[in-house]
Amino acid sequence: MRSEFIPLEVLAKKENSIRAKKYTSETEFTWLTLNKGEQKSLNFDTYSDQRQEQTLQLSQLGNEEGVKYTFFANVAIKAEGYTQLAGFHENATLTDGIYQFIEPEEKGNSIFGQDYTKTFQNTDGSYQQISFSVQLKQAELIASLDDFAVFEVTYHFIPQTSQDTANWPELEKELVDRKTYKVFRGVAEAPVPEFSAGDVLFGLSPLYSSVQLADGSSFKIINAPITVDSETSGHFSIKNPLSGEESTYDITFSNLGDTLEFTIGIETRNVRYVKLYDNRIATVDDFYSSKKQSSYSYANLAQADTTYNATQEDYMKTFYVNDLNLLNNNKHAVIEPHDNGTAIVYSGGIFGPNGRWQFEQDNSMSFVLPCSPNQAISNCINNSERINVINYKLFKKEKAGYWFLRSHSNQNKNADGAIVQSVTQSIQFLKLCDVVCIYKNTSR
Structure with missing residues (x-):
């Protein structure tokens, strides 16, 4: 047998002690013990999931009371054998040490997968199956150390159709507040790297762009490798195995100091560089930098040694x-x-x-x-x-x-x-x- 597919947070909690894996590289880790309430301050403005992914969601957080922050991540939701990862992108205001979510959304089946469903008996003896949506209420920083931050997230289930709890004696028990935990790692700013002809770059990708190729087909750029031709130019190369044709698409870029500006077709964007918890370098689309507290933000893997000779x-x-x-x-x-x-x-x-x-x-x-x-x-x-x-x-x-x-x-x-x-x-x-x-x- 094998472990669960759903990648739950690696976290154990006993009384006021919290145990978690602290990754020092993409595969190596040490065990870390944090004591609840011992340290409760954030040392970074930006945090990410601790997951091995080509793209990581970024949260903009801080310690200042009354300021609006943004949580953008996934949390594990559990109830009587039911397990889901609930994605959330919520604005929150720090009030009395608690990040209160502003107008939190209900996470229903249409976007986030299976609903929590349970059968209840009515006072008249009949039975009915009721489905619930998840709603996140608040988050509290309960432990921190260096770039490590653990939040206790409060959520509850909401019936997807209006129900009178007086008619369903067991229903009220399902509506109580529940707790889950979220592990974040700090994301540090990094300088724009220097590169020269022959280098391969990643992380330069206008979202939702689709480049039309000469044969009439299209090339969608998510995080494709760019070959550097000079200090200001590079190109994508793509081979279509259906037609057998190989095409290239030119780009231009310029190091502006804090950001790297690049142009693909008629689109010009800027990216910032950051260092992730396992020392990987990633890019963040600077399109969002002026709207940090209200927009989605992602970190895209920007470095990769592609010389491995696979068999x-x-x-x-x-x-x-x-x-x-x-x-x-x-x-x-x-x-x-x-x-x-x-x-x-x-x-x-x-x-x-x-x-x-x-x-x-x-x-x-x-x-x-x-x-x-x-x-x-x-x-x-x-x-x-x-x-x-x-x-x-x-x-x-x-x-x-x-x-x-x-x-x-x-x-x-x-x-x-x-x-x-x-x-x-x-x-x-x-x-x-x-x-x-x-x-x-x-x-x-």
Whole structure:
């Protein structure tokens, strides 16, 4: 058997002592003991999750009373065997040492996955199943040390339909305040790094941008590598495995001291550089810097040594994607190549192969789906109106999983009957399943 897919905070609480893992690198950690209430001040303005991800959510926090701050993270919600990760982006005001959420949102099934559902007996003897949404109320800093901060978060369940608790004797017990805990790590400012021709950059990605390529297809930039050509210019390179064509797209950039300005097409953006808790360097889109207390903010991985010489054996494992929406619906996105050339790709609970794979000359692996076991990969690509080719190039191995350069080529037919293609390039961290990987689609 293997551990839970849902990555709960590694945190143990006993009386007033709190034990947590303090990561010193991406894979190494020491145990840290904090005493509740012993230190209750923040040493950083910006905090992030302590998770291995290509993109981390940032919270803007502080110690000043009456000031509005922003929490942007996920917390673990539990109740009678029910477990979910509830994402929240809440404005909060620090009042008497408590961060009170301002007009907190209800976290319902439509966005955050499975609802907490329970059957209750009415005073008339009938039974009814009632579903609840999660609402976060407040957060209190209960322990801190150096860049480490632990918050006690108060939340409660709200019936999704109006209910009179007098008619449901057990209902009131479900509406009480509950506690969960959130571990944050401080994020430090870092200087814009110097770079020269031949260097590879990450983290320069206008959100939601889509570059049109010469063959009529599109290239979506999430966190694709940029090759530096000079002090002021660089380029993206992208190969579409569906058409076989390779394209480049030029960018320009300028070091402004505190920020790096870059232009892709007609879009110009600035990024700041930060150092994460495990010494990784990341970028923060400066588009948000003037609205820190009311806008989402992300840190994107900005450094990666892509020189690892992978072998086919490196890929012959079972990986899963740490995706919040999938986890919260008890589905697991799995990438699993089989020895016979078939593969399970982003199964989401589908048992059995739905694609095929091949090892490429550049030591990457391509997955093609849908592609049945009795079909050749070339036939699937050339004779299908709807096809996906997902290429993974391994560049770093960790104990918990591997870092990949991911290129996803998609071909589809639009409403007019025309065949359209797109390519999305990004970094992705895939978790390794330990011993036996169980993936399933269950419902409550």
